[in-house]
Structure formats: structure tokens, C-alpha cells
Amino acid sequence: MSKIALAKRWKTRLSELLEALGKAVPDHASRFSALSRVLESYLDEAAVADIYQATLYGADAHKGQKRLSGEAYIHHPIAVAQILGEMRMDSRTIIAAILHDVVEDTGITLEQIGARFGDDVAVLVDGVSKVSQLESRKHAEAESFRKMFMAMAKDIRVIIIKLADRLHNMHTLDSLDDVRKRRIARQTLEIYAPIANRLGMRELSQKLEDLSLINLYPKRYRAIEKKVKAAKRSRKPVVNQACENIRDKLALNGLTAEVYGREKNIFSIYRKMRQKRLSLKEVKDINAIRIITEKRPHCYQALGVIHQLYKPRPESFKDYIAIPKINGYQSLHTVVVGPYGQPVEVQIRSQSMHRAAEQGVASHWLYKTETTGEHAPQQLAQQWLNSFLESQHMSSDSGDYLEHLKADLFPDEVYVFTPKGDIKRLPRGATALDFAYSVHSGVGDHCIGALINQAAVPLHEKLSNGDHVEVKTSRQARPIPQWLDYAVTSKARASIRHYLRQQKGRESLRLGRKLLRGALSNQGYRKVRIPSADKANLLEHLGLDGWERLLIDIGFGKRLPTLVAKQLIAESAAQQQHRPQNQPQNQPQNQFVANDQKQPILTIEGTERLLITYASCCHPIPGDNIIGTTTSGRGLVVHQSNCKNCKVIMRQPDNYFHLSWSAATKGNFQVVLDVETQNEPGVLATISNIIAEHNSNINNLTVEQELRHTANMRFIIEVANRKHLAAILRQLHAEPSVIKLTRG
Structure with missing residues (x-):
């Protein structure tokens, strides 16, 4: 059949x-x-x-x-x-x-x-x-x-x-x-x-x-639903009268259009209440009037007719036809003072715009004659999908993927202009940094600032509708973890995380190599290079597929370098025992020596940004005597040698290291200053000025009034080294209002 x-x-x-x-x-x-x-x-x-x-x-x-x-x-x-x-x-x-x-x-x-x-x-x-x-x-x-x-x-x-x-x-x-x-x-x-x-x-x-x-x-849904039904009854005469007046006025001007009232859905009212912190009684625009014209030019003609009929409210007009929403939505929105002095929202769109607004990408099948211009929903949807997938190929973490997806589905957007006059659509709350990544990931990775409407702004500056944005870049600039605090778009966040993961991997590789070499030296291992056979045997024993993977794990703190060194030495010794007596010896017999020397000292250069953490319990700075301990996920944690936590750390000799600062150490390091002062006007400003005079930033400050005439202040400031700190302390000691000064 x-x-x-x-x-x-x-x-x-x-x-x-x-x-x-x-x-x-x-x-x-x-x-x-x-x-x-x-x-x-x-x-x-x-x-x-x-x-x-x-x-x-x-x-x-x-x-x-x-x-x-x-x-x-x-x-x-x-x-x-x-x-x-x-x-x-x-x-x-x-x-x-x-x-x-x-x-x-x-x-x-x-x-x-x-x-x-x-x-x-x-x-x-x-x-x-x-x-x-x-x-x-x-x-x-x-x-x-x-x-x-x-x-x-x-x-x-x-x-x-x-x-x-x-x-x-x-x-x-x-x-x-x-x-x-x-x-x-x-x-x-x-x-x-x-x-x-x-x-x-x-x-x-x-x-x-x-x-x-x-x-x-x-309960909230039913309360709003009840409000909507009541508003429908009370607002019905206003909406009906406005619709009738608009129809008549449009007909007098030779315009054919469908005019009717509509209600907002319950959730949109709930969302508005939450965003603007309104009560149910304060929500006025539950009803709106929709006008559907035959063609696009008729929308603007209808707008002119309505503004002749009813006075528009200032700042209420939005042209989503000239600048469509990111999903292709096109319509003119205006709020007018309608019958009986009541505000009425009016939406004006053409028939094809209405089909696209209600059905979106499905309108392609619903209406076979649907246009396929640059603002058609199916074209915009494909562009979004391609852009989202391009940014997410760098994300391997499930949590990151869902976070990026939710961020990319942000419903509200801002429209900003590039230096060439092109429009960029970004989520509301997006920053200059998001704009930079929207241009290109390479621009984002090297951005150092931006010009918004010709004014210099930092990367965390939020964008507003109509802003003209230009990005400033430098070849030396690189993403830093703090960028994640103000990046909004999924593309920006995925790109930053991808770079940081790669950078963290490189740093953990260097740190892991340094820690393992130090641990091997401490165990008496005197080979300049570790033989490939020893590496292969150890990797097989540990179930790893690469030597770099092992070093990265050590740098991340996932494996203790001392234990890995012992395993490597054991594997090497086992290989030596099983080697035939007549086999040539490529290495000297004296491979291991008694460990009667001091533990080798690893050098900290201050450039290891992601895999070295400076302990907040003692805030070590260059010039301090320091030790380190490895912690999973944090790499090497650096403490002062006299830190109160060092006694606990030293109970695990396999997991702590003697460290030293390189003579070329650079960077800013946090230090805590406890200052007891006289409680008098201007003392805080005086101390802050002294710190600023020495090119030091104050990252945090707490003040407590101990007695009637004294106050205790705790500053967390940035210094380059002990010499820099000493200069600040000397000037603070000389200040008459300072009673006592100690480093926290």
C-alpha cells in the first residue's frame, strides 16, 4: 500500500x-x-x-x-x-x-x-x-x-x-x-x-x-495572578478607549493596522518587582497595547500618529527596529499618557516582525516566506551558537560550562559602538574587558584599558547604551585572576580561564621541576640528568602517561616531591641490581652519597604568580627568612621561618623546604602593620599620607578605639621588600601621634 x-x-x-x-x-x-x-x-x-x-x-x-x-x-x-x-x-x-x-x-x-x-x-x-x-x-x-x-x-x-x-x-x-x-x-x-x-x-x-x-x-504566583485579573478589570476601560482612539486616528491617516490590548505574563511582573524592588501595588504597566502594521515604514508612521494623539513620556522611547535585540526582536516601544491621564505602553511592529517576535527560529518553518536578512532569528541564532561554541572549546570543566552558558543567556543587553561605528550587543553589566574579548580573544588577552566616549577608563568600567568604546592594548599585557571578578560574558570568562590554566600549568611545571630536583639532591641523587629508563619505570609505577604530567602534579601540590624522589631512587636502584654484570656502565657507580649536607635551598623569584602563595598568617616579604610547604591546588605556600605555624609544618619533613629570595625578586607583597596612635583629628590622614609618600598602596584598614585617648589601626599595605618596609617604619616611628608600631 x-x-x-x-x-x-x-x-x-x-x-x-x-x-x-x-x-x-x-x-x-x-x-x-x-x-x-x-x-x-x-x-x-x-x-x-x-x-x-x-x-x-x-x-x-x-x-x-x-x-x-x-x-x-x-x-x-x-x-x-x-x-x-x-x-x-x-x-x-x-x-x-x-x-x-x-x-x-x-x-x-x-x-x-x-x-x-x-x-x-x-x-x-x-x-x-x-x-x-x-x-x-x-x-x-x-x-x-x-x-x-x-x-x-x-x-x-x-x-x-x-x-x-x-x-x-x-x-x-x-x-x-x-x-x-x-x-x-x-x-x-x-x-x-x-x-x-x-x-x-x-x-x-x-x-x-x-x-x-x-x-x-x-503563593507568589497566585498573588500576582490575582492582581493581574483585578488590574484587567480596572484597566479595561482605559485600554479599550485607547485602542479605539488609536484605530480611528490611524485610519484617518490611511494606515491599516491591528490594534489590541495585551497583558504581561506573570513571571515578567515578578521579575520587575524583584529587580526594581516594587510591591504589587507599585507595578503599573501590567497592560500594554500592541499595534501590528503591514510593513516596516508603517511602524514609524504609526508612531508619529500616536505621539500626536497622546503625549509620550520622556526617556521612554526605544527603537528595537533600527537596533534589534540580540535575539532578533524588532519593535518600537513607547509609553504615552493615555485616556484619563493613565500611562499606557505601546508596542509597534510589522506583521513579519510580530511573527519573528513570537516564534523566533520556529517562524522559519511556520511561515515559509519569512525573510532571511541579517536580523532574522535563525541567522542570529546560528551566529550566537557558533560564537558560544567557539568560546567554549577551551572549557573542559563542567561547572565552568554551565556558568558560561547561564552568563551567555543573560536576557538584558546594552548596545555600544566600536571605533568604526559598528554595533556590539553585550549583556547588561558588561565591562570594557568584555568588549575587548567581544572584538577578539587576542585583543582581550592584551588589553590594558579603554576609552569610553573618549575618556580613559579602567577595564572594570561598566558599559551603558550608546557608549563609543575603544580598547587600548599592550604586547606585554596578560590576563590575571582578578579579571574574573568583573568579566561577565562567557567568551571573556572562558578565554581568561583558558589562559590562566595554561599559565598555571607552565608555572607548575617549572616549580615541580625545581622541587623535585631539590628533593633528589637532598636524598643524595647526584646524576645531572635523570635517565629516560628511570623516568619510564617511575611513570609506569605511578600510572602516569608523561613526565611533564608528574612535574605538574608536584608543582600543584598533588604529589610530595620528597616521596617522588624516594620512588625514583628506588626504581633506579632496582634497575641497577638487575643490570647484567658485563653490561657497560654509562653512569658512575657512585650515584648516591650520604646525606650529611644541609637541605638545598630553593630560590623564589617573585614571578611565580599562580603557583606560589604567600601565607596570610605571617605575610612574608623579600628579605625575610622563609620556608615553604606544598598544598594540593595551591602549589608552594611560603611562610616566614618564625611563623607560629612553622612548628606544625616542620613535623612533616617530607613536605617542607628551605627557601631563599632571589636578588632579582620583583613585585608587590602584602604586609600587616599594627599602629597604636593618639585618638586625635587627622591622625589617620597623616599615617596614610606617609604610606603613600613611599609609593605603597593600602589594601585594607580597620580601626578600633581602644581607650578614650588612643586608637588601634591595622593596615595591610604593599611593599617591595624589607628595605622598602623599613623606610616606611622609620618615618612612622618619627611621627609624634604614633605610640606603638609593630609588624603583624
């Missing part, structure tokens, strides 16, 4: 599907019939026949499986297909939606799906399927999103299916316990709803937001 003939018998063969679904379910017929009515309204008979076959296949695969609600499992994929059918998605997407859980929950393989329904359907199903063979839920979640985004970049329909799947799941959360319900709702609110919004699918995004809110905070 042909596909078309099979499609014509669609409704007459429902009994076959009902048997697969299970007769105990009372609403199966109506659900399936509803899907068939939607599909038959826009798909040809052959496509409907393919979907029919996929539905039977899925029903058979899921036969006997039930959801927690008790209904047959196949009802869920049918419901997802229904949502996609209402978006008028193509038949291949509908088939993939019906089969989207088959691989994950049954014994069917992707190869079987590809052979039966085509490789394109198998790719879509694979993109939607989760990564579940991982122990950590957080890691599995991150890897599932990573996999999904990779598939999205190849075919955007993957995320459209996933969003429809999540929408139906959100409608059926009642069968779950409160913990799972809240976890799913929070994930939806933090990731899926913003993804839908980022793809321009405003209608679906708002549904997900409201469903998340009612499951997270049901």
Missing part, C-alpha cells in the same frame, strides 16, 4: 494504535485525534503517513512503559509532537519528536532509527538524548547541554524539539515529589526559558517562565 493510501486510512486505523497505547487509558483517542487534525491542516498526505508509521513504531517501543502519572508513556511524545505541530514544524521534526525518548528508554538503537526513518531523524534524536552514563549529576547535566549545543549548531531543530519536550514536562510536574519538581523548575527558569528567549521564541519562553514560577513559588 502506498504512503498516500495509508494516510487516507489514518483515522480508520486508529484501533491499531489504540491497541499499542493500551485500552486502559481513557483519553488516548482524543489526544491522537487532536494531533492528526493539526498535522493534516498543513502537511501533505505522504508526510502524514510517515508520522503515522513513526507513531506506531514509538508506541510499540514504549509498550508497557508508564509515566509517574500512570498514563502510557507514548502519550508524552505525542504531546510533544502536538506542540511542534502547532508550530507547523516539518514532518522530520515531528517524527524525531515522537521517537525522541526511544533510544534513551528502550532497546532501540540510533542505527535502527536511521535505517527505518532516515539519518536526519537519527541525528535529531541523538541531539535531544541526554548523556546519562556519568556518575555526577552536575557533570552529566553539563555534558548533556554540551552535546545538545553541538547538535544545535548543525541543526537548530534539536533545541526546538527539546524545548517542546520541556514544555510538556513542565505541564506534568504534579506527579513528582517537591524536591524534583523544584529542581526541574529551577533548571527550566535558569536555562531552558532563557534559551527559548535567546532564540526569539518569546511565546514559548513565557510559558516556561510562568510554569517554573508556579512550581517554585506557588
Whole structure:
């Protein structure tokens, strides 16, 4: 029988599907019939026949499986297909939606799906399927999103299916316990709803937001819902009158447009209350008026007519047509003083803009004549995906990936201009540093400052709409950990972390080599170079695949250099014992000597920024006698030799080292000064000025009034070395208001 003939018998063969679904379910017929009515309204008979076959296949695969609600499992994929059918998605997407859980929950393989329904359907199903063979839920979640985004970049329909799947799941959360319900709702609110919004699918995004809110905070949701219903009744005369006046005025000016009132969704009201710290009574713009014109030029004509009819509020006009939002949203927004002196928000857009605003990337399938210009949602979505994936290929950490994803889904944005006049869209709160990385990762890595509107600003300066931004760079500049404190965009944060990881790896390699050589020397190992055979045997014993990996672990503090040295010496001795007597000796027999010398001293140069930590208990500075101990993740921790914690450290001789400062040590080092002063006006300014005169920064200050006439001050300042500190102390001692001065 042909596909078309099979499609014509669609409704007459429902009994076959009902048997697969299970007769105990009372609403199966109506659900399936509803899907068939939607599909038959826009798909040809052959496509409907393919979907029919996929539905039977899925029903058979899921036969006997039930959801927690008790209904047959196949009802869920049918419901997802229904949502996609209402978006008028193509038949291949509908088939993939019906089969989207088959691989994950049954014994069917992707190869079987590809052979039966085509490789394109198998790719879509694979993109939607989760990564579940991982122990950590957080890691599995991150890897599932990573996999999904990779598939999205190849075919955007993957995320459209996933969003429809999540929408139906959100409608059926009642069968779950409160913990799972809240976890799913929070994930939806933090990731899926913003993804839908980022793809321009405003209608679906708002549904997900409201469903998340009612499951997270049901009382708040119902309170706002009640307020919206009351406002609708009270504001109805105002909105209706304004709509009628606008229609008449537009008609007088020869403009044809659809004019109607609309309500904001519950979550958008809740978000506004939180962001602006408003009570329910203080939220006034619950209702708005939407005007849909035939073409783009008519939008501006309609705006002029409305501003003639009602006075606009200053600073309330936004032109998202000339400068679309980052997801392709285009509309004119204005707030006018409407009937009875009530403020009314008005949104004006063309018919094509309205379709794109509501359906986003899905409008490509919903309206086949949809334009594909530079601001079309599908083009912008593809650009975003490519940019996001490009920045994330450097991120290997699951936590980083989810953090970057959430940052990139930031709903609000600012629009700034490059020196050439191009527009850059960045998340609200973005800084000059984010702008630098948006230009190019190489620009970001070497930036030292910026000009905003021709004024010099630091990299942490936040950007505002309309700013003209120019980045200043230097070849010597490099990312530092502090940049992560004010970088907002995922691209900037991923690039900075990638550089720091590489730099930390290089520093830990150098430090690990230095620590191991010192430990070997202390054990009496006198070889200038460690033989390759000894290295290979030790790596095999430790289960590592490279010598550099071992040195990096030592530098990071993951392995004790003294223990590694002992293992290496033991491996070398074992090799020597098993060497045949007549084999030539490449090395002198006297490889190890008695360790009657002092432990070798490692030199600190002050340039090891990431793998050396200066202990906050004693704040060592160049010139102090120092020792060090390795700590996992922190590398080498440096203490003063007379630090109170040294007694504990020295109880573990395998894990502490005698250190010295290089004569070429450079940098700024923190030191604590405790100053007892007379409690009199101007004393703090006097001490601060003395410190500043010596080119020292004050990083922290606490003041306590000990007695009526005295005060205790604790300064944390930066110095280059003991000589620099001594100069400051001498001048402070000479100050009459200083009673007592000690180094903390």
C-alpha cells in the first residue's frame, strides 16, 4: 500500500494504535485525534503517513512503559509532537519528536532509527538524548547541554524539539515529589526559558517562565495572578478607549493596522518587582497595547500618529527596529499618557516582525516566506551558537560550562559602538574587558584599558547604551585572576580561564621541576640528568602517561616531591641490581652519597604568580627568612621561618623546604602593620599620607578605639621588600601621634 493510501486510512486505523497505547487509558483517542487534525491542516498526505508509521513504531517501543502519572508513556511524545505541530514544524521534526525518548528508554538503537526513518531523524534524536552514563549529576547535566549545543549548531531543530519536550514536562510536574519538581523548575527558569528567549521564541519562553514560577513559588504566583485579573478589570476601560482612539486616528491617516490590548505574563511582573524592588501595588504597566502594521515604514508612521494623539513620556522611547535585540526582536516601544491621564505602553511592529517576535527560529518553518536578512532569528541564532561554541572549546570543566552558558543567556543587553561605528550587543553589566574579548580573544588577552566616549577608563568600567568604546592594548599585557571578578560574558570568562590554566600549568611545571630536583639532591641523587629508563619505570609505577604530567602534579601540590624522589631512587636502584654484570656502565657507580649536607635551598623569584602563595598568617616579604610547604591546588605556600605555624609544618619533613629570595625578586607583597596612635583629628590622614609618600598602596584598614585617648589601626599595605618596609617604619616611628608600631 502506498504512503498516500495509508494516510487516507489514518483515522480508520486508529484501533491499531489504540491497541499499542493500551485500552486502559481513557483519553488516548482524543489526544491522537487532536494531533492528526493539526498535522493534516498543513502537511501533505505522504508526510502524514510517515508520522503515522513513526507513531506506531514509538508506541510499540514504549509498550508497557508508564509515566509517574500512570498514563502510557507514548502519550508524552505525542504531546510533544502536538506542540511542534502547532508550530507547523516539518514532518522530520515531528517524527524525531515522537521517537525522541526511544533510544534513551528502550532497546532501540540510533542505527535502527536511521535505517527505518532516515539519518536526519537519527541525528535529531541523538541531539535531544541526554548523556546519562556519568556518575555526577552536575557533570552529566553539563555534558548533556554540551552535546545538545553541538547538535544545535548543525541543526537548530534539536533545541526546538527539546524545548517542546520541556514544555510538556513542565505541564506534568504534579506527579513528582517537591524536591524534583523544584529542581526541574529551577533548571527550566535558569536555562531552558532563557534559551527559548535567546532564540526569539518569546511565546514559548513565557510559558516556561510562568510554569517554573508556579512550581517554585506557588503563593507568589497566585498573588500576582490575582492582581493581574483585578488590574484587567480596572484597566479595561482605559485600554479599550485607547485602542479605539488609536484605530480611528490611524485610519484617518490611511494606515491599516491591528490594534489590541495585551497583558504581561506573570513571571515578567515578578521579575520587575524583584529587580526594581516594587510591591504589587507599585507595578503599573501590567497592560500594554500592541499595534501590528503591514510593513516596516508603517511602524514609524504609526508612531508619529500616536505621539500626536497622546503625549509620550520622556526617556521612554526605544527603537528595537533600527537596533534589534540580540535575539532578533524588532519593535518600537513607547509609553504615552493615555485616556484619563493613565500611562499606557505601546508596542509597534510589522506583521513579519510580530511573527519573528513570537516564534523566533520556529517562524522559519511556520511561515515559509519569512525573510532571511541579517536580523532574522535563525541567522542570529546560528551566529550566537557558533560564537558560544567557539568560546567554549577551551572549557573542559563542567561547572565552568554551565556558568558560561547561564552568563551567555543573560536576557538584558546594552548596545555600544566600536571605533568604526559598528554595533556590539553585550549583556547588561558588561565591562570594557568584555568588549575587548567581544572584538577578539587576542585583543582581550592584551588589553590594558579603554576609552569610553573618549575618556580613559579602567577595564572594570561598566558599559551603558550608546557608549563609543575603544580598547587600548599592550604586547606585554596578560590576563590575571582578578579579571574574573568583573568579566561577565562567557567568551571573556572562558578565554581568561583558558589562559590562566595554561599559565598555571607552565608555572607548575617549572616549580615541580625545581622541587623535585631539590628533593633528589637532598636524598643524595647526584646524576645531572635523570635517565629516560628511570623516568619510564617511575611513570609506569605511578600510572602516569608523561613526565611533564608528574612535574605538574608536584608543582600543584598533588604529589610530595620528597616521596617522588624516594620512588625514583628506588626504581633506579632496582634497575641497577638487575643490570647484567658485563653490561657497560654509562653512569658512575657512585650515584648516591650520604646525606650529611644541609637541605638545598630553593630560590623564589617573585614571578611565580599562580603557583606560589604567600601565607596570610605571617605575610612574608623579600628579605625575610622563609620556608615553604606544598598544598594540593595551591602549589608552594611560603611562610616566614618564625611563623607560629612553622612548628606544625616542620613535623612533616617530607613536605617542607628551605627557601631563599632571589636578588632579582620583583613585585608587590602584602604586609600587616599594627599602629597604636593618639585618638586625635587627622591622625589617620597623616599615617596614610606617609604610606603613600613611599609609593605603597593600602589594601585594607580597620580601626578600633581602644581607650578614650588612643586608637588601634591595622593596615595591610604593599611593599617591595624589607628595605622598602623599613623606610616606611622609620618615618612612622618619627611621627609624634604614633605610640606603638609593630609588624603583624
